[in-house]
Amino acid sequence: MHRFHVTLSDVDRAIYETLALRVARHPSESGRYLTTRTLAYCLSYEEGIAFSKRGLTSAEEPPITVRDPTGILLAWIDVGFPSAERLHNTAKAARRVAPYTHVDAALLRREASIRSVHKAGKIEVWRLDPSFLDAVEGSIGRTTLEIVRNDGRLYVTVDEKAIEGELERVPLVEADA
DSSP, X not given: OEEEEEEEEEGGGTEEEEEEEEEOOOTTOOHHHHHHHHHHHHHTOOTTXXXXXXXXXXXXXXXXXXXXXXXXXXEEEEESOOOHHHHHHHHHHOSEEEEEEOSOHHHHHHHHTSSXXXXXXXXXXXXXXXXXXXXXXXXXXXXXXXXXXXXXXXXXXXXXXXXXXXXXXXXXXXXXX
16 A cells, blocks of 8 residues: 655646545556556546545556546546556546556557447547656655656656656547548
8 A cells, every 4th residue: 555645737738636545556556556646636636536445456447536426437547558448448437537657658549449439539548658657667666656747748856856757648449531
């Protein structure tokens, strides 16, 4: 179990919060995946957000969800490299689908071209640079994080060490597709 005290300043979305997170690490989960999952939670933060109870061991649940007060699934936030079938099914289940990944956008587009993906043009794919994730992962044992997003740039400060990277929104389908 990792405990984080996060100061979040998401200038791009005008969200400023202090979060106390308890993030369980599944035995099969890599450090990069845990780092991406934690950042995805913070960068998607809104009322109703939660880590899924079975998100890492269940194909039917995402790592992170956003639900309204009545329990309706508003957002399915995935991590890694979701299959075209998973994207297709989740786009039908949730109003918003947002995978956070470190893979090349061309690989995601190729996967999405395998079969028709429901509302593919509306799926928000967020790409984090692998070297940025590795730098943050090296500090993940610390408990205090400051996360700032401004103009598509991410700044994560851990123990006064600033790590800078890009958060790139990439289209799942080419504009001419």
